[in-house]
Amino acid sequence: MTSVDRVVGPGVDGLGTAPVGERSPVGERSLLDVLLHPESLAIIGASDNPVSLGGRPLGLLAAAGYAGRVYPVNPTRATVQGHPAYPSVRELPEPVEVAMVMVKAKLVPAVLRDCAAAGVRVAIVLSSGFGEGMGHGAELRDEIAAIVPTTSMRILGPNCEGLASLPASAPLTFSPVLDAARTGQVVLPGRVAVLSHSGGLGFAVAQWGSRAGIGFNYLISTGNEGDLDVLELADRLLVETDTTLAVLVLEGVAEPERLAALARQARQLGKRLLVARLGRSDAGARGSLAHTRHDATSLDGLTALCATEGITQAGGERELIDVLQALDKVPTLGGRRVGILATSGGAGVWLADACRDAGLEVPELSPELRQRLAGFMPEYGSPVNPVDLTAQFIAAGSFAPAIEALAGSGEVDAVVLATSLASAGRLEQDREALAELLRRDLPPLVVYTYTHPAESCVRILEGLGLAWYTSSTGVARGLAAVAPTPATPVGTRTRRPE
Template sequence: MTNLQALFWPKSIALVGASPDKQIIRGRLVEAIGQHPYPGRVYAVSRSHRKINGLACFESIDALPAGVDLAIITIPAEFVPAALEACGDKGIGAAIVISSGFAEEKGDQGSDRQQQLAEIAAHHGIALIGPNAEGFLNTKLNLAATFSPTVSDVEGGLRPAGLNTGGVAVISQSGGIGFSFFHRGRPKALHFSFIVTTGNEATLDVLDMADYLIEDDGTEVILMFVEGVRSPARLLPLAAKAARAGKPIVVAKVGQSEAAADAVTSHTASLAGSSQAYEAVFRHAGIIRGIDSDHMIDVAGAFVYFRDRLPRGHRVGILTPSGGAGAWFADLCEAHGLHVPMLDARTRARIDPLLPEYGTSRNPVDVTAQVIFKVGYAPVLEIMAESDVLDAILVSGSLAHPTYIERDLEQLVKLAEAVDKPVIFCAYTRAHPRAVELLAQAGFPCLTSMPNAARAIAAMADYRAFSESSATTIEVLPEERIRLTGPALDQSVYTEYEAKQHFDAWGIRCPEGSLTRSSAEAAAAAERLGGTVVAKVQSPDIPHKTEAG
């Protein structure tokens, strides 16, 4: 795709509208880039200053040295088209327009400006993100091309040290939400490869970004926050491509309520589209529906640690030093489609000698605090991992202090290398940062939400089943057959005939039918349709036909 390499891996950057004032967006952007060891060259374009944060300033884009890859534009909206044109004339291959004042505003002026940007970018072959975007983050390049405060003073740096996991890429039409994933996920020792915010999407959109990042070697899971998409037909081929690469996509699609749909339109000028139709496409394509940012982060964490060891089914073992936590976790697992089977006799016979009389090896396996104090989690986990009746293991314990994780780190490292099924830790206390860090280095994700831990296992099991049965055979419908912005659903009950009209509007194939109101019309319809036909009463007052005789 045109110049996406220049966009995501620039060797030099020009900050158009740079400022030394850290209280405004233009100054915060300069600070964010300078705070991390980005290895490329950075130039500032400003008529008001000669130097900003040690950067020499150029009075115009024309005055910049040759060979700039990326321009980040933060000047007032009315001057942006001319600046983008100057970038094209200078041979700059990519641009991010942070400035607002385009199609998200009421009236034609902003929309006209945005159309100008699209035409300029197309004419010069510029890879354009925005306008009204919050920039992006490439952690491998240590490039924080954003004004988001979430990338400033990050403890431990942009990438966690000592991890062997792949990265999580975030693609969001909302800048604030996009970087919130990083801010909430980084303390969980999650490695993010990219955070990309697309704003109004004058040219490139979230699907373009996903298409590129599926091919990124450093990305293993993609999280997307979507308000609406221009070309819904592209979802299926994109999902098929991701499935073939073994890279799960988790999507939060907002705009289900009337208030949310209105907010979407005013925020990034997107059309929300039919929530039900998106749901149908997600299920068909193996896309995981995101509930909220914490759920998506936890699902991503489970996948990146155990992407190559997905559960073979929905049978889960629970290990805990707390009987109450075990019972609570078992209820939650069952509620989210998992099964908590009794452990087999052979496995129980191996666990029982390790337990005090008041412990139990049934499942949940309540080892009691005494066992954790004496031998830790690893010995029992190793035995449970070898059981043929379990597809995954959840560990629910207190991680308020890292003592026992530190003591047993070597055993946990060996266990993580040996197990062939996912093992997820979930703290029922607040998780100590050091405990999270050590578990991550050992090879285990550490969550703090029991429901999310259950959902993560269920998502992994479902994704494996999808991959083994459907991933390479996703039916991709022609562009004209998929229209996720079809008629609104404004009734609580639809007849079969009415429902099929909606399915047809969304591009979902249904058997042909005809609505008739007399025996003569029915006979004529049967002759026209040919073959064997059935007659069904159509009434919203009779949803279950068997009840009417």
């Protein structure tokens, strides 16, 4: 591999300034490398209106500092948003690697033929109208399908929302999630990839996850999947990139056995899959078919497949983020025993109930450990599990000694600190002590703040790399996702990839 620091050229001014990361040598670039690190890009159907769907990509690319060459294509305008426009992809100054297609559905087949003739490697079809909704345009979908085997060009979409490659500073999309100037929030960088049939939900996962301190590298929507599909792209991501966790938001798969093969591939690589299924109800299945032409009933055996192949499954938006945070930040547990340290007796009780409901254990602690923990609390505290440190710790006192005693006891496989982090600076005095504990080979620590956390506390938690939750059920289902099943031998745990 060679490192290319910058790619600059004669495209749109201001889009050639950002590093694009590790790259393959010239002439050896894979399909995925081209798709995620395009050196040249055409936007076919680019609009002069910067807030329209066809106009947003230019602004997003410029704001992200995309380093490649960008060519707006619009046959009715000489310029687009102040930049030279070209009447056709065939008339560009050079063959481009990726083309974003944003024209009316009836024009797409001809545009794709032009793209193939012009040497485009991958066409991303964001246009809709290919049999979804009330079924109009199904013949256009068939026409696109007929183009695929006649050319080496690959097609993402149609009816997708594009993609975002954070390592390449390349938002090839119109998604508002990537518009930090308007949302006030950036998508955090990391090693989680999201692949989704639904573009809106796929990008939303990154927005929700970023609020929980989860970092992402690639966000890809596949829409109707006329060619490239979620499973092929996920396989390539796990093999070819530093992605450690792939989130799949699925409305259906034509060949469920390929999902099983993907799960086996992930296990061999020491990586993880998290699947969210859409269309579990009759009404939802109708919606999936209308949305992206996927048959949601093809996933009726998903739960059994996940259990067999070790795939983690999430049933809703909140559960998805709760589980994703644990998979991203918490090492695999050595067992199912949870130790709870609480500054609110009620919060500890609630958490204990949630752990039980999730199939986790909250064991009673040994007399020796209870006696040691009693030294960290007033007489009216309780050293049983859940351990009630009492509210005095909210105002003062260090959490670290009690955490160290419980985590180092050998009696639990994870420790949850349940406390209020509503006060700014509450964790300041414990920052270094907690960091030292995290460097030791102790069971994982998770934080449950039963009040809305202050931003300063959130920054400390995220700086420490700790998973944190604002609900007892979130903690429980997160830990359950990284705990061994009852039939799995316990006693070993896997650290999250560095």
